[in-house]
Amino acid sequence: MGAATMPPLLQPVNAAEAVPRYDPGSYCDEVAGFGGSYSELTRDGCMDMEQSAYDALKTQWSELSPRIREYCDEVARFGGKGSYLTLQGCVQMEQGAAARNRDRAFKF
Template structure:
């Protein structure tokens, strides 16, 4: 009986680990350097924002579906901030498609 319980719990834990999304490794310093030009303040701000976003992703990685992570990584452009925005948008309760999608206008 104890062995069956341990095996069942082990299977549950391992299946949850297998479903956790892997966070990609972006070259944050290179991206922030490119974005900031010669501005040290912009570089520091970029690093801070990317670090905050990465930390949030790391904390919720176990609850992110790997398919969502792959989809969002494809469009993130090596930015954890963009990746986090996509993941949050894709997993929000109001992520249902609109019957009237918004359009852009130059008027």
């Protein structure tokens, strides 16, 4: 059965519409080890925040504009590993700025 004949819930996700793949474990290890000593508490909190951000992004990613997806992916990857929390924050700030800019005009 080809993708064209598959029920909608079983069709493969378009790669452009899929949330980018980062390595949260490696990222959180790096954060937990920052400053020379390793903190299990920091890693635990980091993993919780990364999972929560990823779960929230999954529900809205395909509805975001390609411009926001591409820009925020670049921002989230800054420094190398990628962070879902940074990605989510970028998306939220871009959406908020776009909403404010719709009615924004310079006042003389």
